[in-house]
Amino acid sequence: MINPHVFRQYDVRGHAARDFADADVQAMGLAFARVIAADPRAIAATGRPVIVIGRDCRSSSPRLAAAFARGALGACDVIDVGEVATPLVYFAGHHLRAAAAVMITGSHNPADENGFKFVAFGEPFFDAQLTELAAQTVALAAASTHAPAVGRQRVVDLTDAYLSNATSSLRLGPRRCKVVIDGGNGMAGPIAETLYRRLGFEVVGQFIEPNGAFPNHHPDPSVAENLEALIARVRAEGAEVGLAFDGDGDRLGVVDNTGRILWGDQLMILLGQQLLREVPGARFIGEVKCSQTMFDALTAAGGQVEMWAVGHSRIKQRMQQTGAHLAGEMSGHIFFAHRYLGFDDGVYAGARVLEMLSQGSASLAQLAAALPTTFTTPELRLPCDEAGKFALIARCRDALASDPEVTAITSIDGVRASIDGGWLLLRASNTGAFIVMRCEAASEAQLARLTAKAHRLLQTCAAAAP
Numbered sequence: 001m002i003n004p005h006v007f008r009q010y011d012v013r014g015h016a017a018r019d020f021a022d023a024d025v026q027a028m029g030l031a032f033a034r035v036i037a038a039d040p041r042a043i044a045a046t047g048r049p050v051i052v053i054g055r056d057c058r059s060s061s062p063r064l065a066a067a068f069a070r071g072a073l074g075a076c077d078v079i080d081v082g083e084v085a086t087p088l089v090y091f092a093g094h095h096l097r098a099a100a101a102v103m104i105t106g107s108h109n110p111a112d113e114n115g116f117k118f119v120a121f122g123e124p125f126f127d128a129q130l131t132e133l134a135a136q137t138v139a140l141a142a143a144s145t146h147a148p149a150v151g152r153q154r155v156v157d158l159t160d161a162y163l164s165n166a167t168s169s170l171r172l173g174p175r176r177c178k179v180v181i182d183g184g185n186g187m188a189g190p191i192a193e194t195l196y197r198r199l200g201f202e203v204v205g206q207f208i209e210p211n212g213a214f215p216n217h218h219p220d221p222s223v224a225e226n227l228e229a230l231i232a233r234v235r236a237e238g239a240e241v242g243l244a245f246d247g248d249g250d251r252l253g254v255v256d257n258t259g260r261i262l263w264g265d266q267l268m269i270l271l272g273q274q275l276l277r278e279v280p281g282a283r284f285i286g287e288v289k290c291s292q293t294m295f296d297a298l299t300a301a302g303g304q305v306e307m308w309a310v311g312h313s314r315i316k317q318r319m320q321q322t323g324a325h326l327a328g329e330m331s332g333h334i335f336f337a338h339r340y341l342g343f344d345d346g347v348y349a350g351a352r353v354l355e356m357l358s359q360g361s362a363s364l365a366q367l368a369a370a371l372p373t374t375f376t377t378p379e380l381r382l383p384c385d386e387a388g389k390f391a392l393i394a395r396c397r398d399a400l401a402s403d404p405e406v407t408a409i410t411s412i413d414g415v416r417a418s419i420d421g422g423w424l425l426l427r428a429s430n431t432g433a434f435i436v437m438r439c440e441a442a443s444e445a446q447l448a449r450l451t452a453k454a455h456r457l458l459q460t461c462a463a464a465a466p
Helices: 022-037 061-072 086-095 128-142 159-169 189-198 224-237 264-278 292-300 312-322 346-358 364-369 389-401 444-463
Strands: 012-015 050-055 077-083 100-104 113-120 153-155 178-182 202-206 241-245 252-256 283-287 304-308 326-328 334-336 380-383 406-410 415-419 422-428 434-441
Touching (some): 061 113, 086 113, 086 159, 086 346, 178 189, 224 252, 241 346, 252 346, 264 283, 264 334, 264 346, 312 326
Parallel strands (some): 050 100, 283 304, 283 326
Antiparallel strands (some): 012 113, 326 334, 415 422
């Protein structure tokens, strides 16, 4: 019986062998296909309900993709786009006018884990929709329900279409720099290398070949140690910029030739300022972990900037609701609706970084050196009981609301409290049993004080649990 806890807020994640038996995945495929086929929009574009399925390079992914497709064929047609990066699956949904798309990927999780990311009718499929999908999947699996195939399956290679679409959207200037890309043995390396060379850049690749065991380093560019090999190679090659990707290619990491890492919110400043030269008054979205300097810098440059909740599905939904041109997360999810399709694509975001550099004379290191300076913690993850983490954050929010030091509170996602020119954030993770903490301040001493205050608050509120 499938473990219902693998159905999380944004997607489905679990241990490939333990949590995803073939029969259960087939039940999930049938449940999802029935949801899609029952919607009148499903046949509006193609005359038949169609689901795109792609997969990453993990050893378990072909098995899971095949089982999901067997189930989905009980109610829909299936287009298999093969072993690809997640952004190519999102692109396929748009390009083929499919009703839905599913990516089988463990993203940046360990090699023995895997999961499913869903899109339906051009929108994220998450939260309450996944809760209902879980219920239907469990019911079908418990009853051993199978449906005869009524759909047709075909294989389509959309690599050239993706590359052509990305290339046609870019506005390159005359300058070309040398770039090192670190594929992390995930799905983005080959297509990123092809795209950037097509754009005329000198590209040096490392760990490009997809390998689901990730033999060189873990494919998560939001962790500094995973960028050490890229930093060393950028220096050794005399390159200007290094670009790294996570396991399924929807996140981007960037380093300059001094070894400095530019995090997602810093990229948002540079990319946002560039965008504002083309679209004055453009709209931006950043999540609650982003530096205050990002919100301030883009506002000062004439942008309209909104703080929103963490999570790629939530961000994409909010972009559609507000018409935002660009959004970003600390973790390296960068979402371009300006000249693009509004989803998180690490390969395309890397191309926009190169586009920015091609249009000016300043190097990435020079641009980075001009960014506002503050003192911040990394994203701290503190273990917390899964069942009690949201209640703990609620008690922290109530305590901060009555704290005389607090000048402003944001409760969009967890609680972010402004204190003495800095801020602290506490939020319950939607993907694991931990609390996320981050603090920012104008000095090291102030940062230490805010961090200590956040730790004390968690301890006090945890002790006050009923």
